Amino acid sequence: MGLGCLSKSAVAVLKTDDKLKDAKIVFVVGGPGSGKGTQCEKIVAKYGYTHLSSGDLLRAEVASGSERGKQLQAIMQKGELVPLDTVLDMIKEAMIAKADVSKGYLIDGYPREVKQGEEFEKKIGAPALLLYVDAKAETMVKRLMKRGETSGRADDNEETIKKRLDLYYKATEPVIAYYEKRGIVRKINSELPVDEVFAIVEKAIDELK
Ligand SMILES: Nc1nc2c(ncn2[C@@H]2O[C@H](COP(=O)(O)OP(=O)(O)OP(=O)(O)O)[C@@H](O)[C@H]2O)c(=O)[nH]1
Numbered sequence: 001m002g003l004g005c006l007s008k009s010a011v012a013v014l015k016t017d018d019k020l021k022d023a024k025i026v027f028v029v030g031g032p033g034s035g036k037g038t039q040c041e042k043i044v045a046k047y048g049y050t051h052l053s054s055g056d057l058l059r060a061e062v063a064s065g066s067e068r069g070k071q072l073q074a075i076m077q078k079g080e081l082v083p084l085d086t087v088l089d090m091i092k093e094a095m096i097a098k099a100d101v102s103k104g105y106l107i108d109g110y111p112r113e114v115k116q117g118e119e120f121e122k123k124i125g126a127p128a129l130l131l132y133v134d135a136k137a138e139t140m141v142k143r144l145m146k147r148g149e150t151s152g153r154a155d156d157n158e159e160t161i162k163k164r165l166d167l168y169y170k171a172t173e174p175v176i177a178y179y180e181k182r183g184i185v186r187k188i189n190s191e192l193p194v195d196e197v198f199a200i201v202e203k204a205i206d207e208l209k
């Protein structure tokens with residue numbers, strides 16, 4: 001069927017969706033403070049991917065002072081998850097904005113639960129790779145407490161960190177098992193120094209080419 005019967009704006013939306021369907025998508029999953037953001041920054045520098053941290057997108061909304069931001073702030077401060085549609089819409093918007101220039105997308109901190117992954121695939125597309133950034137709980141807590149000294153993040157405090165960790169093990173770890181069945185998971189040991197971790201990450205990204 002041709003697109004002749006559709007309005008110009010409807011065609012524009014369809015074409016943008018098409019662009020995203022062919023995009024190289026990498027999910028970056030790991031516990032709070034495991035080092036997702038740190039590795040993503042290095043991938044951006046070497047490979048020119050677009051880095052979208054769902055947490056950063058949410059924090060930007062909070063910083064804007066909007067009504068929606070205020071509701072998000074309350075949820076995040078408790079260490080809970082923001083409703084699925086809110087995060088997904090923000091990610092999709094940010095992906096579309098970069099569709100013409102991006103060599104690929106790093107989706108950092110998403111999916112947080114299996115359902116989020118399923119919805120992402122329905123609305124945007126399938127991931128080619130899932131980088132599983134793995135560190136021990138003890139390491140993650142130590143790093144976050146340290147980061148909390150300067151990050152200004154309302155959720156980098158002992159009580160909220162504990163809740164984020166619990167939620168990670170309960171809701172997010174099943175995401176890894178779900179994608180393991182498809183053979184796209186690469187486990188990265190992020191107990192090592194940053195550059196050694198990145199050497200493992202590079203191998204996984206190079207395999208994608
Ligand atoms: N030793 C060591 N420290 C790291 C490594 N990666 C990150 N860190 C430190 O751990 C802290 C957390 O790293 P981030 O990259 O912010 O972690 P994240 O996974 O994005 O954390 P969230 O945004 O809370 O999900 C930072 O302050 C880093 O300096 C690593 O590979 N080795």
Ligand SMILES: Nc1ccn([C@H]2C[C@H](O)[C@@H](COP(=O)(O)OP(=O)(O)O)O2)c(=O)n1
Binds near residue numbers: 055108155164
């Ligand atoms: N997909 C997402 C990503 C983040 N959030 C909320 C809940 C998270 O604790 C905060 C911060 O996310 P971020 O990925 O930066 O940090 P943590 O992995 O929790 O340390 O935002 C969410 O509800 N859904």
Ligand SMILES: [Mg+2]
Binds near residue numbers: 036037053055109
């Ligand atoms: Mg981060």
